[in-house]
Amino acid sequence: MNLQNKYSKNLLELTITEDDNAICVSWKGKSVDRDPSVFTGPILTEALEYCAGSGKKLLLDFQDLEFMNSSTITPVSKIIELGKKRSVRITILYRKSKNWQELNFSALRIFETKDGQIEITGRE
Amino acid sequence: MKDMLQDTIKPEWDQIDKVREECSKFLTDHSLPGDAVDALSMVVHELLENAIKYGNYEKSESRITFTLEINKKDVTVEVVNPIHGDDTPHFKMLDKTIQWIRGYQNPFEAYAEKLKEVSIRPIKDMESRLGLVRIAYEGQSILDFYVRDDDCISVSAVYHLH
Numbered sequence: 001m002n003l004q005n006k007y008s009k010n011l012l013e014l015t016i017t018e019d020d021n022a023i024c025v026s027w028k029g030k031s032v033d034r035d036p037s038v039f040t041g042p043i044l045t046e047a048l049e050y051c052a053g054s055g056k057k058l059l060l061d062f063q064d065l066e067f068m069n070s071s072t073i074t075p076v077s078k079i080i081e082l083g084k085k086r087s088v089r090i091t092i093l094y095r096k097s098k099n100w101q102e103l104n105f106s107a108l109r110i111f112e113t114k115d116g117q118i119e120i121t122g123r124e
Numbered sequence: 125m126k127d128m129l130q131d132t133i134k135p136e137w138d139q140i141d142k143v144r145e146e147c148s149k150f151l152t153d154h155s156l157p158g159d160a161v162d163a164l165s166m167v168v169h170e171l172l173e174n175a176i177k178y179g180n181y182e183k184s185e186s187r188i189t190f191t192l193e194i195n196k197k198d199v200t201v202e203v204v205n206p207i208h209g210d211d212t213p214h215f216k217m218l219d220k221t222i223q224w225i226r227g228y229q230n231p232f233e234a235y236a237e238k239l240k241e242v243s244i245r246p247i248k249d250m251e252s253r254l255g256l257v258r259i260a261y262e263g264q265s266i267l268d269f270y271v272r273d274d275d276c277i278s279v280s281a282v283y284h285l286h
Contacts, residue, residue, distance in 0.1 A: 011141070032141045032169070034177075041247060067144070070170060070254035077243035100162040103262045110236045111243070 001050045009039040022057040023047050031068040037075040044079045048088055057089040062105060080111045080118055089117050096122035127194040132187045135176050144169040147192050154194055164199055167263040167281045170255040171203040178214055179205035202280040209275055222267050225260045235261035
């Protein structure tokens with residue numbers, strides 16, 4: 001995989017971990033850039049491509065994210081759609097107890113698939 | 125303690141998060157519930173982003189004014205910024221978007237619709253297109269705007285306290 005294990009830009013930090021089953025991209029801090037996709041887009045695309053090639057699941061973990069602007073959501077939704085096309089299993093993990101996360105990420109359930117390929121999971 | 129927070133900022137991107145933090149503290153200090161604090165500070169953030177993106181800052185002294193006012197039954201956020209006098213397409217688009225959101229009985233439906241729309245756009249398309257509809261859904265606020273005589277636009281969002 002052509003990804004390092006840590007990336008950071010301004011107030012946002014992305015940590016990439018890998019186990020036998022999945023690649024996990026953990027989001028920490030705040031995503032408030034004018035165009036966050038410049039930073040997050042290539043990392044997410046690379047992780048998705050790697051998962052497509054290896055058959056691993058892509059886990060996007062937002063539990064430690066404090067805040068994100070609306071421009072952050074767009075590339076995430078695009079990666080989900082791309083994952084559907086590339087038959088990559090994707091799980092979005094968020095913190096249910098954070099009200100803004102519950103509202104924001106639960107809306108992504110519109111992308112969930114019945115076969116579990118795309119899952120949106122809120123943790124307490 | 126005053127129930128209104130008003131300030132003027134330079135149109136610089138880094139200011140936005142500072143203002144959001146300031147608003148969050150102000151609302152918390154006024155004992156608003158956590159979900160209202162989250163919603164309203166997000167609304168402030170999104171409105172300021174739009175003000176910087178679409179405002180006219182050709183004059184170096186141009187500024188953005190934001191107001192956060194706590195009333196008995198609601199909280200109003202207002203952002204005022206200078207505009208290009210001939211920016212009719214932008215106003216039309218803003219008006220169209222607000223009317224489109226109002227056309228949905230439940231703002232979640234509008235948000236879901238827009239989310240589906242942006243998700244199939246090319247990955248390199250950098251437009252977010254979610255800010256206003258996020259204010260309506262996640263921010264649970266009613267949007268409005270008007271163009272003032274002094275070549276400024278005022279965009280407001282009203283959040284009803286439960």
